[in-house]
Amino acid sequence: MRVVFLGTPHFALPSLQVLVRSSYEVCAVFTQPDRPAGRGLKAQSSPVKRFAEESKIPVYQPQRIRSEENRPLLESFKPDFLVVVAFGQILPRWLLELPSNAPVNVHASLLPSYRGAAPVAWTILNGDSAAGVTTMLMEETLDTGPILLQRRVPFPPEITCGELEERLAEAGSELLIPTLEGLRMGTLQPSPQDTSKATLAPKITKEMAEISWDDPAIKIHNQIRALNPWPVACTIFDGQRLRIHRSLPATTPGQARTDAPGSIAALTQRGMQVWCGQGTLLELLEMQLPGRKRVSGRDFANGARLVPGENPFTWGLRG
Numbered sequence: 001m002r003v004v005f006l007g008t009p010h011f012a013l014p015s016l017q018v019l020v021r022s023s024y025e026v027c028a029v030f031t032q033p034d035r036p037a038g039r040g041l042k043a044q045s046s047p048v049k050r051f052a053e054e055s056k057i058p059v060y061q062p063q064r065i066r067s068e069e070n071r072p073l074l075e076s077f078k079p080d081f082l083v084v085v086a087f088g089q090i091l092p093r094w095l096l097e098l099p100s101n102a103p104v105n106v107h108a109s110l111l112p113s114y115r116g117a118a119p120v121a122w123t124i125l126n127g128d129s130a131a132g133v134t135t136m137l138m139e140e141t142l143d144t145g146p147i148l149l150q151r152r153v154p155f156p157p158e159i160t161c162g163e164l165e166e167r168l169a170e171a172g173s174e175l176l177i178p179t180l181e182g183l184r185m186g187t188l189q190p191s192p193q194d195t196s197k198a199t200l201a202p203k204i205t206k207e208m209a210e211i212s213w214d215d216p217a218i219k220i221h222n223q224i225r226a227l228n229p230w231p232v233a234c235t236i237f238d239g240q241r242l243r244i245h246r247s248l249p250a251t252t253p254g255q256a257r258t259d260a261p262g263s264i265a266a267l268t269q270r271g272m273q274v275w276c277g278q279g280t281l282l283e284l285l286e287m288q289l290p291g292r293k294r295v296s297g298r299d300f301a302n303g304a305r306l307v308p309g310e311n312p313f314t315w316g317l318r319g
Helices: 010-021 047-054 068-076 119-125 161-185 217-226 297-304
Strands: 002-007 025-030 035-037 042-044 081-085 102-107 130-137 147-154 234-237 240-250 264-267 272-275 281-288
Touching: 002 010, 002 047, 010 025, 010 047, 010 081, 010 161, 025 047, 081 161, 102 161, 119 130, 119 161, 119 217, 130 161, 147 161, 217 240, 217 281, 264 297, 272 297, 281 297
Parallel strands: 002 025, 002 081, 081 102
Antiparallel strands: 035 042, 102 130, 130 147, 234 240, 240 281, 264 272, 272 281
């Protein structure tokens, strides 16, 4: 059975690796064009492209997959399945109708929840305790196709978006071959999504990184881990953008809070506790100034000579 694979980031890699190890023939890989990255802004290949080249699979990187000029090439592969995992472009109807069996997508949520570009980040932002993956038949509209297989994936309250994506990528890859086999054998029946229960997960933006210390600690904590590894939650310290990579909500003392949000409540073995909205406390565990390495919250506090009662974080306070 011939498969054309479309995918780009690390999330797509386990699914491609599973296909390559299987009896299916991956006859072509389509991925996004190389993008500038890093301090030197050098063009970098996607993880999917690098693995495909190592595996001697032909790789194609069209700027717009929808362009009619790509149609003869894609038709020439005569695929039985189209497998799409975080490709990053909307597919046209003619491409979805191309495979003789089906176009299949691996999506990082329990559809119909979190349709869209950033399901994992929004799962964490909303404070959920479990995520999931879905394989589905693809339609022209975004993430609306009938459900094939699903798996629920619980996760701990300290996990970051990047770490959860790794778990979900593996879970999705484990569903892929059973999905294709079920469709091929006619033993897997698609189930329509309940549109009334659909929620959206739009793209994450840099503007979402700004921390407001008068938000409750749990909301800020979810923001910090949902935006790790990008764009990374931040505040302003001494006129510089201070990125906060990890945190944990802390137990508040019995006495009433008198310090303003953003004030340091205490130094701990691993970090520093900061007052947040509604009298809650957040322990900052890992921080980073521009051009510096990541350090523990305690090392940062020691280096900056911070003491309880100070309010060093100025950006994000609502007036």
